[in-house]
Amino acid sequence: MAEVLTPGPAASGPAEGPSTSAGSSRPSWRRAxxxxxxxxxxxLGLGVLGGVLWWALTDLPSYVVGSNGGANTTERGLAEVLGGxxxxxxxxxxxxxxxxxxxWRRLGRVGWPVVLLATGTAALAALLCWAVGRELGPGEFTARLAAAKPGDRVPIELTLQARASLLVWPFFAVIPVLLGSSLGRDEEDPRPAAGPPAGSAPGSTGDGGG
Structure with missing residues (x-):
């Protein structure tokens, strides 16, 4: 009498598949x-350092107080007003x-908020640089000129003559972000699928002929 063999229960196990966790493509919010x-x-640190450097590098022109109480400067002094x-x-x-x-190097994968963070930080650094430079400078020009005597040389105040100079900081801060996002590889693009193992012929099933 022939013995009938019945197949046993198939071994159950976790199905293997590509992991698509969000943490692999984007950093966690805590790290960000x-x-x-x-x-x-x-x-903030660069803003303070920039203010000290701005104060040290800027050569402020001076006005000379005349005997009649007026003040004047040279043509070179007028040209140096915008030196600051x-x-x-x-x-x-x-x-x-x-x-x-x-x-971009640290937060490039968080997406568009990196633009706001870069420009906002640069704008904050610009304002801090302006404040530190003014604090280190000679002070308000009008008050010092009023207290000066004939023959005194009164340097102008260390400040911005054109407020548009503040926009230079965030403008240059956004350049690396735009270049990195335009020229770099998109993290959301699908990666190419892995090819068959080396040495395996296409179409072979591994079953012997019969």
């Missing part, structure tokens, strides 16, 4: 928050590029 806080702290704005823009370009590069 920490990186964002460090970026803001870096911007020029140095402020140069410092802002360097700091803005640095902040934008750090923002």
């Amino acid at each position: 928050s920490v990186a964002g806080g460090l970026l803001v702290a870096l911007g 704005d020029a140095w402020f823009a140069v410092i802002g370009a360097v700091v803005g590029l640095a902040l934008g590069l750090v923002a």
Whole structure:
């Protein structure tokens, strides 16, 4: 009498498949928050350092008080009035590029909020640089001129003559972000599927002929 064999229960196990967890493509919000806080702290530090550098590099022109109580300066002095704005823009370009590069390297995968974070941090650094420079400068020009005596040389106030210089900082901060997002690989693009194992012929099933 032939013995009938019945197949046993198939072994159950977790089905293998590609993992598509959100954490593999985008950083966690906790890590992004920490990186964002460090970026803001870096911007504040660079803003203070930029203010000190702005004060040290800017050569302020002076007015000479005359015997009649009036004050005048030379043509070169008039040309140097905008020298402070020029140095402020140069410092802002360097700091803005640095902040934008750090923002893209650390927070590029969070998406569009990195643009707001980079430009906002750069704008905050610009305002802080302006405040520190004015504090280190000689002070308000009108009050010092009123207290000066004939023959005294009164340097002008260290401030921005054109408020548009503040926009240089966030403008240069957004450049690395835009270049990185345009030239870099998109993290959401599907990766190419892995090919068959080496040495396996296409179409072979591994069953012997019979």
